[in-house]
Amino acid sequence: MRKGSSVGTPDEPWTSFTDRRGEREEKRIAVLRTAAQAFNDMGYHATSLDDIARRLNVTKPTIYYYVKNKEEILFECVRIGLEMLDTASTEVTGHGGSAHDELVAVMTTYVGVMTMDFGMCVIRVGEEPLTGESRRTLRALKRRIDLKFRDLIERGIAEGSIAPCDSKVAAFTLAGALSWVARWYRPDGDLDAAAIARQSIALLLNGLRPRPD
């Protein structure tokens, strides 16, 4: 998601080089995002590089200027989606809040990412069509995110802000409930991402059973 820096320096040739790099990176992200949209709409296997080129209104050789092949595109889409989830949790934690409050913040961002092209691609396609090192890299990222959920839950149990439970099952239950949003969310639907996050997280925090409070 990093856009190339466009901050100028007195060193002209370098500035231009940085600008060109930034522009290329920006266009590369545009290719990846369009690919993610196509994968999410039609499925990974049903999407060809021609489909992606057509959506971008460019030729296939232009696509090859930015990416090597379809596998690399999927790898990058899923990696970016997972990095967004991972960064989200890093940003909200460690500021001295309760584990409960940090978990709410992480979950809110998680739902937001699930309604975006790259996040949706993590759930609708994922690493399954990939093999070898790519697949292992993405699985390791997923595992890191899962462990952060578990840590937060365990910290919450220890400090009393979260009810005692098995942190592994709880982390998977939360991740499942929130990841599902990527399957059913429609940008033109009657519920926006913020409303979905609020309601879904309220249910996970308070439970289905009425509370006396």
Place this chain on the structure above:
Amino acid sequence: MRKGSSVGTPDEPWTSFTDRRGEREEKRIAVLRTAAQAFNDMGYHATSLDDIARRLNVTKPTIYYYVKNKEEILFECVRIGLEMLDTASTEVTGHGGSAHDELVAVMTTYVGVMTMDFGMCVIRVGEEPLTGESRRTLRALKRRIDLKFRDLIERGIAEGSIAPCDSKVAAFTLAGALSWVARWYRPDGDLDAAAIARQSIALLLNGLRPRPD
């Protein structure tokens, strides 16, 4: 999942015919189950009919005696998984229990199905690789299951056994949390299906926040 009837009748030729039909249906289910396992392990696109034949220790023509092609196999696997989910909810509802209790029963069976080959196939592969009528049929089945969840939640809210919430978001949140089991459950893991169901459902009922009761 229906095994052919093997109940005898005095009418011998008919009995044999019924037996043969029962046997064929049983073998067909065995082919489908083995295919579901292969799809769940390796992915739908990476699995060939040869792989399925090899797992069954039969030849490819034997497979064609039971099914037309790979698309039909996937359709049947996902259909059976969805029918199991649908039947589960039909069986536990309408016996005069509270909506809360019926929802717990439906959710418990749901998790059980998610740990079985056909149920797992609904989530790990699903109808996405299919097209046209097959895809529409499976989507309609999914929608029916979703609406049953919503109905139960709405009934629970009306009678006071479930806390007020948006039934659509709540149904998707529950379905997501429970469907996720199909992604992470390992038959050789340290948690069995019953323990996962109990803990996951307890979290959804009681919420993450400690309760005074």
